[in-house]
Amino acid sequence: MFNLEHLGLLGLFIGCLLSATVVPFSSDALYVGILLASKQPLACLVVGTAGNWIGGVITYFLGRLAKWEWIEKAFRVSHEKLEKQKPVIEKWGIWIALLSWIPFIGDVFVIALGFYRTPAVWTILLLLVGKFLRSAVWTLILL
Numbered sequence: 001m002f003n004l005e006h007l008g009l010l011g012l013f014i015g016c017l018l019s020a021t022v023v024p025f026s027s028d029a030l031y032v033g034i035l036l037a038s039k040q041p042l043a044c045l046v047v048g049t050a051g052n053w054i055g056g057v058i059t060y061f062l063g064r065l066a067k068w069e070w071i072e073k074a075f076r077v078s079h080e081k082l083e084k085q086k087p088v089i090e091k092w093g094i095w096i097a098l099l100s101w102i103p104f105i106g107d108v109f110v111i112a113l114g115f116y117r118t119p120a121v122w123t124i125l126l127l128l129v130g131k132f133l134r135s136a137v138w139t140l141i142l143l
Contacts, residue, residue: 008034008037008038009040009043009044011030011034012030012031012044012048012051013047013050013051014051015027015051016030016047016050016051016052016055017051017052017054017055017058018055019052019055020051020054020056020058020059020107020110020131021055021058021059021062024076026103027048027051027052028103028138031044031135031138032138034048035048035139035142036142041139041142041143044135045132045135045136048135048138049128049131049132049134052101052131052134052135053127053128053132056100056107056110056127056130056131057124059107059110059111059114060110060111060113060114060120060123060124060127061114062074062111063110063112063113063114063115064114064115064117064120065114066114068082071111077111081108082108082111082112085109085116086112086116089112089113089116089118090116093118094113094118094119094122094126096109096112096113097110097113097118097123097124097126097127097129098130098133099130100127100130100131101130101133101134106130
């Protein structure tokens with residue numbers, strides 16, 4: 001049976017997952033609220049990271065599968081914005097995945113990484129590192 005803390009962690013997972021995909025909101029306030037309410041820093045770190053990472057992986061693969069028109073409509077990212085990202089992706093490649101935690105533009109980076117077909121395994125691993133660092137910083141600040 002779930003208690004309130006489990007429901008909070010489930011909500012954290014779902015919220016972090018959705019915020020890293022097509023739902024336009026930042027999971028930071030949710031993460032902070034659940035962290036402070038649950039007083040379970042390790043559980044929040046794991047759950048928040050997992051949700052954000054899985055959402056990022058979904059976004060990455062949607063970028064790989066997408067066409068221009070679909071990206072513009074679903075993610076509200078213009079053709080011009082993705083074109084602007086191309087030189088950055090070509091220069092820095094998979095390392096940009098470490099910046100996926102940045103609110104709003106991080107998701108654009110992830111879409112671009114997928115769209116421009118960076119190596120999936122390395123990109124996904126660096127997404128995990130970036131998402132973990134985001135949650136770790138909030139956890140350390142609030143301990």
